[in-house]
Amino acid sequence: MSQPLVSIKKVTAGYNGTPVLKDVNLDIFPKDFLGVIGPNGGGKTTLSKVLLGILKPFSGEVTFPGERPNIGYLPQISHIDHSFPVTVKDVILSGMATPRTWWKSLAKEHKAKADNLIRKTGLSGLANKPVGELSGGQFQRALLARAIINDPQLLVLDEPDTFVDRSFEGELYSLLEQLNKTMAIFLISHDIGTISSMVKTIACVNGSLHYHPSNVLSAEVLKVYNCPIDLIAHGPVPHRVLKNHG
Amino acid sequence: MQNILSLFEYQFFQNALMAAILTSALAALVGTYIVSRKVVFISGGITHASFGGIGIAYFFGLNPFLGAVAFAIASSLGIEWISTHGKIREDSAIAILWSLGMALGIIFVFLTPGYTPNLMSFLFGSILSVGMADIIVLAVVLLFTSLFFVIFSRPIVYTAFDPEFARTRGLPVTLIRNSMAILVAIAIVLSIRVMGIILVLSIFTIPQNTALLFSGKFSGIIKGSVLFGISGSILGLITASIFDIPGSAAIIFVLTLQFLISKGVAIILRKRKKTRKSSATGEEKNSIHEPHIKE
Ligand SMILES: Nc1ncnc2c1ncn2[C@@H]1O[C@H](COP(=O)(O)OP(=O)(O)O)[C@@H](O)[C@H]1O
Numbered sequence: 344m345s346q347p348l349v350s351i352k353k354v355t356a357g358y359n360g361t362p363v364l365k366d367v368n369l370d371i372f373p374k375d376f377l378g379v380i381g382p383n384g385g386g387k388t389t390l391s392k393v394l395l396g397i398l399k400p401f402s403g404e405v406t407f408p409g410e411r412p413n414i415g416y417l418p419q420i421s422h423i424d425h426s427f428p429v430t431v432k433d434v435i436l437s438g439m440a441t442p443r444t445w446w447k448s449l450a451k452e453h454k455a456k457a458d459n460l461i462r463k464t465g466l467s468g469l470a471n472k473p474v475g476e477l478s479g480g481q482f483q484r485a486l487l488a489r490a491i492i493n494d495p496q497l498l499v500l501d502e503p504d505t506f507v508d509r510s511f512e513g514e515l516y517s518l519l520e521q522l523n524k525t526m527a528i529f530l531i532s533h534d535i536g537t538i539s540s541m542v543k544t545i546a547c548v549n550g551s552l553h554y555h556p557s558n559v560l561s562a563e564v565l566k567v568y569n570c571p572i573d574l575i576a577h578g579p580v581p582h583r584v585l586k587n588h589g
Numbered sequence: 590m591q592n593i594l595s596l597f598e599y600q601f602f603q604n605a606l607m608a609a610i611l612t613s614a615l616a617a618l619v620g621t622y623i624v625s626r627k628v629v630f631i632s633g634g635i636t637h638a639s640f641g642g643i644g645i646a647y648f649f650g651l652n653p654f655l656g657a658v659a660f661a662i663a664s665s666l667g668i669e670w671i672s673t674h675g676k677i678r679e680d681s682a683i684a685i686l687w688s689l690g691m692a693l694g695i696i697f698v699f700l701t702p703g704y705t706p707n708l709m710s711f712l713f714g715s716i717l718s719v720g721m722a723d724i725i726v727l728a729v730v731l732l733f734t735s736l737f738f739v740i741f742s743r744p745i746v747y748t749a750f751d752p753e754f755a756r757t758r759g760l761p762v763t764l765i766r767n768s769m770a771i772l773v774a775i776a777i778v779l780s781i782r783v784m785g786i787i788l789v790l791s792i793f794t795i796p797q798n799t800a801l802l803f804s805g806k807f808s809g810i811i812k813g814s815v816l817f818g819i820s821g822s823i824l825g826l827i828t829a830s831i832f833d834i835p836g837s838a839a840i841i842f843v844l845t846l847q848f849l850i851s852k853g854v855a856i857i858l859r860k861r862k863k864t865r866k867s868s869a870t871g872e873e874k875n876s877i878h879e880p881h882i883k884e
């Protein structure tokens with residue numbers, strides 16, 4: 344196997360001196376498709392922030408064994424000001440910023456790229472609208488376009504399916520499948536059905552992290568992992584993740 | 590009418606007019622950042638904290654403006670630090686800073702022997718006593734701030750909208766946010782001269798909210814705020830001179846009137862757009878006669 348893109352070793356992290364994650368280890372390899380599940384407040388978002396380098400761990404380290412990968416990020420939508428006066432196109436273009444070019448004005452090809460993504464994510468006609476006029480699902484798609492515009496090697500998605508409407512859900516998943524051909528994906532999701540049909544491996548995060556090297560989990564294993572997930576909300580138990588017991 | 594025209598012949602009125610225009614332009618830029626980031630309350634804290642600096646500077650015989658700037662910058666950076674490191678309740682911290690600044694100011698002004706400055710002019714501004722030196726300082730700061738906003742327009746918007754994402758893209762978020770915090774502090778202190786501590790936030794928020802009725806874009810709000818802010822302060826100043834009332838209060842009155850009228854205009858425009866759209870497609874009829882089918 345090739346070397347990992349990112350290697351998280353013995354990381355303990357949290358806020359104001361209180362740890363949320365304890366002694367977490369995780370390697371992410373090129374073209375991985377990792378589903379991250381766990382209860383609310385279990386530390387999924389915290390793990391993604393450590394991975395992205397925007398939260399410094401108390402101890403342990405995050406290393407990039409190869410060249411530092413370009414990482415795309417779709418934050419949890421509830422953490423972002425939906426009423427900020429900025430247009431869809433400008434939001435998407437902000438994904439083009441890099442450490443060396445953030446102060447430069449944008450090139451024509453960047454704008455063409457943004458236009459292309461606006462079409463791909465079904466936002467045609469909304470490019471020059473302020474994000475405040477978008478629905479939750481449309482806003483999330485704009486943030487997805489922002490995350491992938493710079494062709495990352497690793498894509499971190501924090502609950503990208505909270506608001507996405509039925510009509511786009513299928514398109515979102517086929518888009519992710521297509522993206523996975525060129526980039527690793529770290530997908531946090533509440534929706535265990537999503538996880539089942541898409542991901543290759545699963546991580547359970549609830550203070551600690553349990554890595555599961557396949558996309559099939561039994562309820563017993565979840566119990567052993569101490570990874571309770573709310574299944575009631577999802578109707579019939581998705582077959583591919585949770586094997587029916589009995 | 591002749592009275593109004595003759596006003597413009599007086600030096601003091603020309604100065605006041607210049608100061609009002611420059612202050613409005615500066616507040617248009619900085620206020621757009623304040624309103625967009627929803628940090629109006631923080632800005633109130635900075636404003637009032639600066640009075641502590643004014644009092645202390647008076648007591649020690651220093652320039653009160655410099656005292657105010659020092660206090661404002663320190664509190665602005667302090668709050669920025671608290672909001673990112675968050676170990677205390679941010680809103681309570683601001684309220685403490687707010688009242689402590691005022692308390693320090695009043696203590697030191699009272700302790701200053703001999704001449705005591707006119708408190709009313711600090712609290713409500715004194716636009717008619719603005720001098721050439723004030724105008725030059727305002728012009729220089731406005732020029733610098735405009736350049737900063739033009740050159741760094743994208744990073745300013747990116748770091749205000751989503752600082753964590755900006756950090757993942759390698760932007761120097763802390764540097765940009767701190768620079769903005771300093772600019773906010775300086776702009777507020779300079780505007781106190783014209784508007785006074787208690788009234789100054791109006792020119793950083795009312796024109797912006799009027800502009801927000803017509804634009805959902807950061808740069809559009811700046812342009813709208815420049816337009817509404819400058820025209821409002823000129824009209825306010827003239828009104829103040831005619832009725833012989835304080836300039837700052839008259840400016841706020843005009844700015845609010847602008848907002849209310851614009852709100853009415855915006856509502857009418859939106860209604861018209863809707864009817865035009867639906868009558869063009871014949872939807873209006875349908876929506877009246879055929880109930881929408883729900884799934
Ligand atoms: N900025 C923060 N400051 C303090 N505590 C936080 C912060 N962000 C999250 N937490 C706490 O850390 C814990 C884990 O949060 P999070 O990683 O967002 O969980 P999840 O994404 O799995 O729902 C929660 O108890 C939450 O209250």
Ligand SMILES: [Mg+2]
Pocket residue numbers: 387388389419501
């Ligand atoms: Mg979360």
